[in-house]
Amino acid sequence: MMPDLGKYADAVLSSYAVSLVLLALIAWLSLRRSKRIKRELEEVETKVKSNG
């Protein structure tokens, strides 16, 4: 199944690896922060409501 990349296999594979890692990284970071902020906001909102 693996295509024959010839003598440039290193270059092709490493650029795919680097790009996919970077894309996954930004997606993961965005997702993590999104979840964390959402949770924190809910906490703050319930706290404010119970106080007010």
Added chain:
Amino acid sequence: MSLNALWEYANPKKFIQTTDRVLPWFAWSAALTLVVGLIWGFFFTPDDYRQGSTVKIIYLHVPAALMAINAWLMMLITSLVWIVRRHHVSALAARAAAPVGMIMTVIALLTGAIWGQPMWGTWWAWDPRLTSFLILFLFYLGYIALWEAIENDDTAADLTSILCLVGSVFALLSRYAVNFWNQGLHQGASLSLDKEENVHDVFWYPLVVAMAGFALLFIALVLMRTRTEIRARRMRALLARERMGA
């Protein structure tokens, strides 16, 4: 949809409600198109007779470079909207887009370097396009650093918007200056949309799919990050109000 209806999405609440519905669509279609485009490009395209298998790198390099520039363009437009109409969502969207654009710039630079090593015999050359991208990267760095440095949300939005405007002018100037300074080795715009006949169809179709995938991924990420920024802003406002009351 009339233009006026568009402004309704500038309301943070409305924005969150709407994106709640559309975000999953964007996320899944981004994942699907990216997978299809990259698998098609990686497994089912022939080697170029001159570049060998390294031609497969363009399915990453070109879409990333395209989105790196488009992300800055989007930041410029949203900054203008913030300055003129003062919609918070707009300023926050610009903030949300900057790190994504920076990652795209890094991908374009790295894949370009990896491709350049076997093709040009060097990792890096001070070719105009490479240099312009490096400068673009510096602009992203400065823009993000300024956002991080200022505590007050509105001040930060104002200052970064003006920096984005001024920076855009200087980025364009640098582009021409760099062109003048060194006519490099980069091939001309053989991949631009209006010259599609320059690239063989076999390479062109998967490339279009990959570009669509990168664009959808960018939109999905920016929507998600904008929602995060809206929530973070609301949280800061609530906390500040509570401190005042206590």
Added chain:
Amino acid sequence: MIALLVRDIRLAMRAGGGFGLGLSFFLIVVVLVPFGVGPQSALLSKIAPGILWLGALLACLLSLDRIFALDWEDGSLDLLATSPLPMEGIVSVKALAHWLTTGLPLVLVAPVLGVLLNLPEAGFLWLTLSLALGTPALSVIGTFGAALTVGLKRGGLLLSLLVLPLYVPTLIFGAEVARRGAEGFDITTPLLFLAGITCGTIALLPFASAAVLRVNLR
């Protein structure tokens, strides 16, 4: 406005105002370069225009955070903002004062330092001219950066990060004039571009700097 200019220049000249700092920095950079790249005079004369331009640019950067910092700390910036002077005028005067105390001395000593780096004889005129044309742009752009970071506690590093990319076009055309001049080529095109950038920044950037300063003083 003239009173403000005189006051700013006097403040800069005073001890601790950083007047000599930029010049000394420029001198030290130029002295250090041969230690870094070796003493061959052929090599030095080839890179001299670029080194001199880069040294002048960095020396200019060094004193940027002083443009507004002192006035910000003692509150006189707020006084200036409420004075009848338009903010654009204040910003322009500040930039002019910075140029007179930093840019102009750099232009004047650059030929002397050119001797140290074995700059070709044809290059002296063009080096001085390109610096004289380019340093005002550096001051005006720097004032914009200083206005952006005026309220920040650790603004110095951020200021460099923001300003250096903006310096790219000026540096490219300025150094190109000096290099081509030194090698005896035609310098018309880069010289015109350099002049264009300087005029453009002087005409337009004060509006951006004034807007930024207003936001920061809000």
